Amino acid sequence: MTLDVHAQTVGEGGWVGISIPRVEDAALLAGRGRFIDDLGMPPGTLHAAILRSPHAHATIESIRTDAARAMPGVAAILTGTELRALTTSLVVGVKAPVECWPMAIDRVRYVGEPVAVAVATDRYLAEDALGAIEVSYAPLPAVVAPLDALRDGAPLLHEGFPGNIASDRSFSYGDPDGAFASAPHRIGVDVDYPRNACTPIETYGVVAEYDPALDAYDVLANFQGPFSIHAVIARALRVPGNRLRLRTPPDSGGSFGVKQGIFPYIVLIAVAARLAGRPVKWIEDRMEHLAGAVSATNRVTRLQAAVAEDGRILALDWDQIEDCGAHLRAPEPATLYRMHGNMTGAYAIRNLHIRNRVVVTNKLPTGLNRGFGGPQIYFPLERLISRIAATLGLDPLAVVRRNLVPADAFPYRTATGALLDSGDYRAALDVALRDGDHESLLARRAAARVEGRLYGIGYAAVVEPSVSNMGYITTVLTAAERRRAGPKNGAQATATITLDPVGSVSVHVASVPQGQGHRTVLSQVVADVFGLRPSDIRVVTELDTAKDAWSIASGNYASRFAPAVAGAAQIAATRLRERLARIAAAQLNARADELVFSAGKVFSPGNPGNAIPFTRLAATGHWAPATLPEEVEQSLRETVFWTPPQLDAPNDADEVNSSLCHGFIFDFCGVEVDRDTGEIRLDRYVTMHDCGRILHPGMVAGQITGGFAHALGAALLEEQSYAPDGSLLTGTLADYLIPTAREVPEPVILHYETPSPFTPLGAKGVGEGNTMSTPVCIANAVADALGLADIRLPLLPSRLSEALHGAEPQPPHHEARPPQATQGERTLFGRGRASVDATPEQLWAMLLDPALLARVVPGADNVRRESDTRFRAEVTLGIGPVRGRYRAEIALSDLDPPRAVTLSGSVDGALGFGRGRGRLRLVPVGQARTELTYDYEAAVGGKIASIGGRLLDGAARVVIGQFFESLAVQASGRRPSLWRRLLRLFRRRA
């Protein structure tokens, strides 16, 4: 493949900073990617399928696997019993007597929790086997909302988490009480931030093998790090770290944090391989992913501010209730603490009180997702700014400006301990307003409002942290607990540069890219150090823990690649260059520190004609090691472990520098809300980024547009929703809505560069910021358009409808008021007419005769008359795949003989229940004919409610049609002709 890189000439400042084509792309575009499911497997590899819980909360009474084991191709069935025998519970991130298993042991706690694994010769057969596993469950009450989990008497998920609380910590910085006592205003917001997930298009995949001779596991998985999880997996598998070889495939189809959450499945499939005695492969399917992979946390927050007259924030009081789902899985509750140093955002606020509670509920456990904790804090914080402006009658921009950290304060230590490395927030904001043409947006809003249209403008200013301090999570422990556990801190990055016998350069890093083009950027960075072309550098990014340099911070998360990993590669290359320079100095008779590495040659600036080719110099260490100057031990390979000194462990005052770098983002946007439909149109979106030095503009733009699309989804569409009983309502991509090219406009991207003084290349992370800034920026704009104080994501038109149209009016045909359906029930409505050859009086008499009703009501028998207007009956009905017997009660009311009557009733059976009400009117037509008109509304629940609404409506129409047909037959005393019956049947189908 010819790469343009060969032809391209290096820019002024070298390759870094130029958008060269990515080395990754040619193979990916031609269908030659090497994703996990594309790789060859060891001969004899078996395939796994996972049986998952249909209940949100239930005790497993028994699991019968004999029939499944006997099926063709089935090699093993793994249940909680075997899992418990062969592994240890996953470690939990708080001090509590709680276990966390990758599969239910004797109780399920969320819909989608693994219950058994079938291993067979192919995936189809493994899935067949799942159907033969019989599990008997005893359902328990479920709790879904975090506030409900805290209520007295709420169903308890884990005995070791009393009151469903996994952690409850309070923090105080400065003098919040004093500030609140003396401030003229107290302004607050209440936020219920929803759950969403980044859903990479490639799902999880694991191939595992067990060697009984060595008691060692070999695992290939599209895991993304952090590799601190390697220790968690090894411990669960009861092997030392050197008996768990964890490898990653060359390509991974996106992650956004999500592929950290694969680790419980690594344990599960590893054990399945051990049990089956052969390699086992598992590729997750999409429905498994949505129900059982990982989600971001949902969080309930009350944020209060003490505010001065001029909009200055004197103190903040955070009360956060974090919902981590059914299990507290590593590294949770990290989502809650990742932002701990940044709880004041981009603002200089010295006084804070924070209360952090972590609760468990009957939902999917949470973990890394793009933005990780950022969206959950910036939504309240930036809504608060907007509320302060609205309450005090100030311009929101004036409130932002008044509170921003001033330019002369950097590096700025926040009240909670973060060290903001660099920035000029006010200047960046001014440039954004100017270059993003804020003036014209104001004019558009004014013009739209004159025309009566709903147009709003929103703002958001955020600090985007990157390169996480591996110690921040210990802030969840008290200082005393931390002292006992020993310090945790740092963010070690590794890079290895190797020179081979023909002098070509290879780079290896432990960054585990998921599509961000790490190989390209590293080739640029290293090419610049050696004076080569990027195409001369070969970069390998797949990781093998048995052979490569790695540490706990290795992996692809917390936007650490550009600031940390690329920097480590630069340091390694520079060290190797220094050694090569010493070798060259001896040959060229020059000083090592003055030598120039350029265009594939090494020379002294005073004598460029006398140059050594780089490749020859680089090969020297292989071919003539004895000629190396004494101080150069070797010149073949250099591995660098780099950790920034700024990342200390949390101190006794609970101050923590939770991240190394801090980008700044200022966004503003204009939206228009359709008055009739509630649809939101993004008129313009401007996003200003200070991400330090930009290494590859094309990739930075890609990170921003990609993060923006995720954020737009979170703002407008995405929510992993659960019914109050814990059933998952968003189990397919037709229900969990992801924005498409039709919904995502192009944002205006602006930059203001202040290089980070703490990273080797001056770069900061950039990929996560818009997931923090964009949802609240859009919400602020919609709140401005509609004049709303409270606003909840996602901003679905149905949510805005009350603000636009007032509370929903009752349906116009008030005769039949629907019994209010509670959630989880389905409602049915209908109306129709029929005509019968009988007088109204004749029909009226029939309706009150139980014996006759028994013949007329489809499937009814044993109709008993309890009083003049009350009947009981037993009815057999089949709706779609669900056929059952129900007890029915029918009452007649509002009698207007022989003109009208209201029938209301309820049915109840093992398969479900329903209530309904209908009004029947009888109008004489001519001498001996009656026209009947009716309307009805009903609600059904239980198993039949899980049947699609269309099927139910259709079934109701069929049953009612049968009722009138039988009524007509009874009234006229004859059956309709066969021809008529066929015709009716046909009409019903049509």
Add this chain to the structure above:
Amino acid sequence: MSRQAPAVLDAGQRHPVRFTLNGRKAGGEAEPRMLLHDFLRHVLGATGTHVGCEHGICGACTVQIDGAPARACLTLAVQADGAEIRTVEGLALAPDRLSALQEAFRAHHGLQCGFCTPGILMSLDALLRERPDCGEAEIRETLSGHLCRCTGYTPIVKAALAAAEALRVPHHA
């Protein structure tokens, strides 16, 4: 090629499936329930076609069957018997020469992880052939049948517009 499948296929049996894959004869055996993407990927080893949902929403599995884009995850392998199938592996002009569309994706950073890309390329390839004059609205309409989580679509739209332009002026391709 004849496209006659036996009137009744036995669920428990494997049946021969033969079609043209990227201009070459290809074939193997499949149970009636085997999906086309599994057949392509795991029987024929053509792993360029990806699977993102298996329920017809994400578009990652899109291939061309007799010239028209189709979801391989909603097609049984036996249905493809006798058809002309084109996949992402068939797009490049030569092993070392990408098509104008592929080149445009590379130039405009129309991909990141590249997992959604094969399906998107197959849909756009068909669109650009059918509607060489298509503009941004039509491109976005076609793309709306695909999910991409990495790019935010903007670079894909730019790549598609550039490819359309290049194909209209062939000597620039």
